[in-house]
Amino acid sequence: MAEYRLDCLGEACPVPLIKTQKKMEQLKVGDTLIVEIDHSCAMKNVPEWARKVGYNVEIEEVDDGEWEIYIEKTK
Amino acid sequence: MNLINSPWYKRIFKDAWSYWTGAILLATLNTAMVAISGKGWGVTTTFAYWGAWILQLFGADVSGWNFFQLEANSKALGQSVFTNTGSVQNIGIIVGALLATLLASQFKIKKLKSYKQFIAAALGGLLMGYGARIAFGCNIGAFFSGIASMSVHGWVYAIFIFLGAWIGSKLLVRYFMT
Numbered sequence: 104m105a106e107y108r109l110d111c112l113g114e115a116c117p118v119p120l121i122k123t124q125k126k127m128e129q130l131k132v133g134d135t136l137i138v139e140i141d142h143s144c145a146m147k148n149v150p151e152w153a154r155k156v157g158y159n160v161e162i163e164e165v166d167d168g169e170w171e172i173y174i175e176k177t178k
Numbered sequence: 179m180n181l182i183n184s185p186w187y188k189r190i191f192k193d194a195w196s197y198w199t200g201a202i203l204l205a206t207l208n209t210a211m212v213a214i215s216g217k218g219w220g221v222t223t224t225f226a227y228w229g230a231w232i233l234q235l236f237g238a239d240v241s242g243w244n245f246f247q248l249e250a251n252s253k254a255l256g257q258s259v260f261t262n263t264g265s266v267q268n269i270g271i272i273v274g275a276l277l278a279t280l281l282a283s284q285f286k287i288k289k290l291k292s293y294k295q296f297i298a299a300a301l302g303g304l305l306m307g308y309g310a311r312i313a314f315g316c317n318i319g320a321f322f323s324g325i326a327s328m329s330v331h332g333w334v335y336a337i338f339i340f341l342g343a344w345i346g347s348k349l350l351v352r353y354f355m356t
Contacts, residue, residue: 113291141286147194168286
C-alpha cells in the first residue's frame with residue numbers, strides 16, 4: 104500500500120500521460136500514485152486513461168492551475 | 179450564493195467543454211468568419227506578415243520575395259497589426275486564452291524543467307513554423323479550414339499531420355523525456 108509521487112509540473116502533453124503509464128507499470132496492486140500536473144489538458148487525458156484501464160482516480164485542485172491526480176492501482 | 183461557487187460558473191468557465199460543444203462552436207464561428215472576412219480561419223500566414231513587418235522596421239525590403247508576389251500577401255505589407263484581419267484574430271486568440279484561464283483561476287507561470295525541454299520546444303516551434311509555410315497553412319488554415327471548405331489539400335494535410343505527430347512523439351519519448 105505504498106504511495107508514490109510523480110512530478111510532472113511544467114510538462115506538456117503527451118509527457119505527463121506517458122510518464123504516468125510507465126510509472127504505473129512499476130507499482131504493485133494496492134499502491135497509489137500521485138501525479139502532480141500544471142497542464143490542464145493532462146487533467147483530462149491522464150484520468151481518462153486511468154479510468155479506462157479500471158484504476159480508481161481522484162483529482163484535487165491544489166493551487167491555481169495546479170492539480171494532483173490520485174491513481175490507485177486496483178489490479 | 180456566491181458566483182464563483184455556483185455550479186453553472188464551474189460548468190462554463192472551469193470544466194473543459196465537451197468535444198461536441200467545441201466542434202459546434204468552432205464550425206459556427208468559422209462560418210461567420212468566412213461570411214464577414216471572405217476567408218476561412220487561419221493563423222500562421224499572419225506570422226509571416228509579422229516577420230516581414232519587423233524586417234521592414236530595420237529597413238529590409240521583402241517585397242521582391244516570392245511569397246509577397248501573391249496579391250493578398252503584398253497587400254499585407256502596407257498594413258499594421260490593427261488593420262490586418264489575421265493579426266486582430268491572432269491577438270484575439272491570445273487575449274481570449276488569457277481571459278479563459280483567468281476566469282477559471284488556472285493562470286500559472288510555468289517553470290522550464292530542463293534545457294532539454296527548452297531545446298525540444300524551440301526545435302518543435304521552428305519546424306512547425308517552417309512546415310506551416312511550405313504546406314500553405316497550419317492545422318487551422320490548412321487542416322480545419324481546408325477540410326471545412328471541401329478542399330483536397332486539407333485531407334492531404336490530415337494524413338501527413340498524423341504521420342508527423344507519430345514520428346514526433348517517438349522522438350519525444352526517445353530523446354527528450356528522461
